[in-house]
Amino acid sequence: MPLDRHPGAQAAGINWLRLMCLRRPGHDLLDFSAAFNLFLLLAMGHFVGDFGLQGDKMACEKCPGCGRTLSWQWWLAAHGGIHAFLVALITGIPLLGLAEWILHMAIDVAKCRKLSSMRMDQGLHFACKALWAFVAVAVASQPGWLH
Numbered sequence: 001m002p003l004d005r006h007p008g009a010q011a012a013g014i015n016w017l018r019l020m021c022l023r024r025p026g027h028d029l030l031d032f033s034a035a036f037n038l039f040l041l042l043a044m045g046h047f048v049g050d051f052g053l054q055g056d057k058m059a060c061e062k063c064p065g066c067g068r069t070l071s072w073q074w075w076l077a078a079h080g081g082i083h084a085f086l087v088a089l090i091t092g093i094p095l096l097g098l099a100e101w102i103l104h105m106a107i108d109v110a111k112c113r114k115l116s117s118m119r120m121d122q123g124l125h126f127a128c129k130a131l132w133a134f135v136a137v138a139v140a141s142q143p144g145w146l147h
């Protein structure tokens with residue numbers, strides 16, 4: 001089944017990637033303009049997920065061994081799930097949301113364990129967003145994606 005016909009992708013509703021590609025027919029496999037615009041949307045979504053939708057309780061209790069009101073795994077899964085949802089919604093590709101879910105949790109646990117600084121943590125998150133943008137544009141450039 002083509003990814004754009006996947007029920008999850010259709011349920012996402014607004015697919016910014018599709019809109020950008022439809023506005024620019026004949027785009028290349030690596031359309032840097034589309035990838036950069038998608039990266040900007042993902043970066044904006046990152047701030048919504050990591051700051052706007054993450055309260056103090058979640059920020060503390062998602063760390064291993066720090067769960068008080070719920071076990072830390074639930075807090076971490078919920079935080080990663082919010083980011084996963086935003087990535088799936090923006091790209092229209094639920095599998096990229098799943099990849100974000102897994103890597104976001106791993107990067108956050110590394111920060112909880114003081115293996116990375118705030119700067120390193122955020123840098124890794126933005127590197128993931130750049131990767132998702134290029135993968136999404138490459139996938140969308142395949143024949144059959146838009147038609």
Ligand SMILES: [Zn+2]
Nearest residue numbers: 050079104108
């Ligand atoms: Zn986070």
